Amino acid sequence: MKNRICRVCKSTAVKPFLDLGNQPHGDSFIATKDLNEHEPHYPLRACFCLDCTTAQIDYTVPKEVMFEYYPYVSGTTRMLKEHFEKSTERLIKKLKLKKGDFVVDIGSNDGTWLECYKNTGIRFLGIDGAKNLAKIANAKGLETWPKFFNKKIAQEVIAKKGGANLVTAAGVFFHLEELHSVTEGIAELIGGTGVLCVQAIYLGEMVNIGAFDQIYHEHLTYWTLRSIEHLLGYYGLEVFSVEFFPIHGGTIEYLIAKNGVRKIEPSVAAMRSKEKKLRLGDIKTFEKFGARVWEMKKELIPILRKYKKKEKRIFALGAPIKGSTLLNSFGIGTELVECAVEVNPLKIGKYIPGVRIPIKDERTAGEPDAYLVLPWNFLPELLRKMESYIKGGGAFIVPVPKPMVIDKNNYHKFTKK
Ligand SMILES: [Zn+2]
Incomplete structure (x- = not known):
């Protein structure tokens, strides 16, 4: 295959440590009228430069796209x-x-x-x-x-x-x-x-x-x-x-x-x-990180399946671009997550790229039995906002840093007064 060239130092000693497969551009949300159009997929592979230690992906989707x-x-x-x-x-x-x-x-x-x-x-x-x-x-x-x-x-x-x-x-x-x-x-x-x-x-x-x-x-x-x-x-x-x-x-x-x-x-x-x-200058650190990702998949999927088995409904909370990576990398589609809910008018009514999960208006979509929390980086803010939902029997399924469920029984552990 073609030599990889480091984006920073131009070295060719660039080694992959996590291959997430071919994925669509995660922010190219699909309008209903385009559902039958071809959706371009591009390699999503994380690499590490052995010379200057820059982590990078090795494929560039044009910035205009x-x-x-x-x-x-x-x-x-x-x-x-x-x-x-x-x-x-x-x-x-x-x-x-x-x-x-x-x-x-x-x-x-x-x-x-x-x-x-x-x-x-x-x-x-x-x-x-x-x-x-x-x-x-x-x-x-x-x-x-x-x-x-x-x-x-x-x-x-x-x-x-x-x-x-x-x-x-x-x-x-x-x-x-x-x-x-x-x-x-x-x-x-x-x-x-x-x-x-x-x-x-x-x-x-x-x-x-x-x-x-x-x-x-x-x-x-x-x-x-x-x-x-x-x-x-x-x-x-x-x-x-x-x-x-x-x-x-x-x-x-x-x-x-x-x-x-x-x-x-x-x-x-x-x-x-x-x-x-x-050890951020050592590729072994990144290889370990890569292996951990597939462990997370092994933990998250059974949690989602357990809810589905009991005929419970799961919505994705939000449709951030990082959610596109998570859903597409783990192959989570509408068979597990019915829809995603959003407040961003630029996303409502469209579909998450690749996995094609429909995005609905958070204010009118109703409440599921559990939310898969894609913007987990805003967890404290979201827990505060959804306190009554969780205390009323709802649940958050949080994928990162470790797949877990937050419900009324352990809610207090995640909120500081
Ligand atoms: Zn380099």
Whole structure:
């Protein structure tokens, strides 16, 4: 077969550790009228570079297929909004941002993060390749360019608006097909003194909790401090601060500047030694992670079957893209899960790709005997929201980190007062 080439260091020593088979693009929800159309499937295989230690998938679905119409609206989750509000406050203070300074948010989605800069006097600009989302943001008065950021766009921003004091990239750094052009563009945009803030799902935590459903075609690369430092090194950039947040099942924030410009904080060395302990530079760690996924399947399927045997109804709670990975990897279709319920109007009335589970309106679908909780990363928020359902005899089937059932008997164990 064709040699795999590392997305970061171009090495050919790239070895697969988890093959999830051929899957459709997990966010290409299917409209009823398209149910008989051909649905493209692409390999979904996670690999590890023995040279630079970057975890990555080895097949790229064109970004125009994945992102030009993007059904994930960040404004729909309260936790995320709060997270951005806190991030803004923290960054303004830490980086001493002041009136007239300029912030660029890459992959700005519907402008949820940009909105936090309103009333601060700080100038801001969003850039997002999803035209539907850029439109939503612009309608709210949050200037957003409907473009895929790269070196050329960076130069356009500099020409029209000047260099940036801060560039933020939340939940985008693993999406980048033009990884090198984007990083080079950011290096130009922040100039000598600006800062880049990258928030991304943390591979160390993914491995730790078995969150294999974070692997999907949109996520091309999966970062550790060590691997992102390797990438940044090509462009004279270095990480000077690392912080960890529980959102999205484990998100890490890297603050990055030109080499030698900022004092390196102790958090960087601490994270480096933590990664050594977790053996995140060793492919064996990832092979173990891969094997664990199939153990999870062996545990989850019998739980679902048990409900079905008793003629109980199971709905999927939510239809996030990670749910597409989980359902398609484990072959869970309508024979086990009757439908998925959502509040996102961009998904209601459509079908989950591959497994073709219909998506209904959460407010009118009624209540099943159990929900399969696909957005398990929002479990605390969901448990609070559905307290009366569970106490009234309903149940949550949670697939990650370990398949389990939460019902009225053990509900208290999962909620802190
Ligand atoms: Zn590499």
